[in-house]
Amino acid sequence: MSVFASRKTAGALLLLALFGPGIAEAQAPLPAKVVAAGELPGSVGYVTVKRSPNDVIDANVGRWDTPYPYPDTGERAPGLQPTGFSTFYVDIDVNDGGTAVLSYLMQTYDAGVWDWYDIYMQTPDGEVQLVTRLGKPGRQYGTYWTSPRVSLSQSLNKWRNQRVRFVFRVQQDGWGDQTQGQVIGFSLSNCPVPPLSPITDPAAISFESGNRIVIDRLVPAAQTGLACMKQAVAQLGGSWSLSSAYRPPSYQTHLREVWDRWKLLRNNTNAECSALKSQVRSEFQGHSLLVSQRPAAGNPNAPHARGIAFDVSIRGLPAGHTVDTVAASCNMYRPWPVNDPPHYHPR
Template structure:
């Protein structure tokens, strides 16, 4: 057995040396132990950039690669060999009992060795993963694989925005009659705060646009532009963060992003943009992370020969060609707008594209770009400018109030406060019973009076529309100075005075119309003139009146029918 043990050890040593040689031969033939630090990129490994600088994390990858190969290639081979030897000794142990004992010991020792080795590997690899991490991957790698991701080295410093950022060229502002700073071509101020002479007007929460950035081709020049919506203009932009492979990317304060070529390795990368608006005393700050999908040139589509033709006062045609059959879509916007309007996608795959754009304003400057998509990639052209024919007409953004047609709503609009009729048969059944039950209550409590009963759905919608229009005028000061809005504004003012709700000078909250409210479906009534509401329900119950006081804290005079003929919602 000593001879066998000696030969056995020599055999294991020879096998280990052979497998180790295979490992290094495999590494040399297919890829380096770590994919970094080489003078040239290996064209055979299209998904790896071997020219990138090695980092501490790559040392961890080296250790992980060696450990993984030893565990998943060398150790299993040796374990199989040992199990074969153990089985051989046990099978032939009839003539030599010592062989059975030796085979059993080899079997047990090998099994325990595998448990210890793989247990140690799990602990070691978990530690390596916790150090290297996959903290920027949207789809994390398997837990037993170390991948170097995340920022490497210090990022470019982020400077605070200037105290008075430069306004857009030629933009002027002035204080209006509401002491608000608004854009005015004849204004005497060059910033959106009107030199702090009046209140700057915010157009809502500040946000960075667009929502996403187009795909890129490996090795091609990256050029993007970001902008903003809401807040107070002008905006300033900075680079906040980026993938290590995009270390040279630049973001200037006006929102231009680019100045480097896309990485050679097809993958998904990211940049984060920091932006400030011009709100005072503290500007609004926003950070937006964009992912940039980079694909190989063979998997991309290229747009060329973009031409704009057939420009009219309300439309235009954009044509272009692509190097591969792809879809057709255009995206257009008024010049200076933060976001565009896409046309419907034409899914027919072609290399010659034509999209007709309609519904444009006369005499207006527009920008348009072409978009074509194949599976896994969307190509987007540069922006192209054109101007529609005709003269500029500034339409009023405030829609006129919707005319009332329901007879009951018209009666209330005319000044009638109590209405007992409805054009809907089911609601009318409720109103008939509601009026009868009130008359019973009136005979028991003569001082009772009806404050409000049926409110037609169209009448509630009318009041809510007044509220919405008032809010729109408050949020868009240009409406008040737009001559096209004069008639609509006069109508709105008259309705505000008539109803006393939600005026621009005294804004309030109004509920959206609902066919399920008790007043709208004819089951609710407001009754005043009752001295003791707390005991009224007992009186009604004793006298079989099908009304019950609801005891609402915000509507102390509200009663409902207990058993209405119609329990659904008003249409």
């Protein structure tokens, strides 16, 4: 024990002896603490929870194991979906305060009028609604839909020295078009910005490790167009830099999350956020992200995830030639030349 630590301990003991426990304990505020988490009694089931030793919690709420089998006819698929709420909860002793941070998303084959996702708090003052009836817009069911991954932070300071409960529930109508809500990285912090979610998908881990150019998973038309454009640029004496081809949806989700976190942190001077800010800055720069361009969502139907797109920067073409004339000669084109100029698709 250091001399400083010894004196600090001795000082606390002296305060305790002179003034009682309240004064001594005031020297070290007691942070908020998770005291329980799991499936709420009365839930219809299909709740899975992962809780790390440092109380970072991930949960899936609602049955999600079978795509809806009748998207063309819309008929009922008995046995594939429960009826009622699948419900997950987290109980917190707020103590001296803090902030709950998390991300959430929903995926479904149903429409939001029948299946939805709610997030709310139960407090001594009553319920606090955080997300109400999140669902697929409209009434068309049967096709896959996912919400964006959204970050959420909630100050607990109003309920110091009390207990609050976070409730995450997914309504399911028993039709067979399954719905799931996700709780991602629920944790308690004095920084109101959620930490980055861990990467678990092997393909995304490979990308994060630097193996980011995957050509062999492009569709044949994109592979042919890529080879043709590369050869054409070389013959014209230009330069070529390929930055992306196939990308797994989970990696794309990571890129968007890094961008979203940096937007929240880049002007944040809160000392409690300094470590997270440093981490996110490193990720943002390492992925060569642009402040002006938010990455696309991690949708399995997105162009890079489907293998129909690649990103390439072309420079030094001679007069009379442009990137678009080169692309056209190879049966390729840029769908968003202003907002995403390096991005190419097959025609």
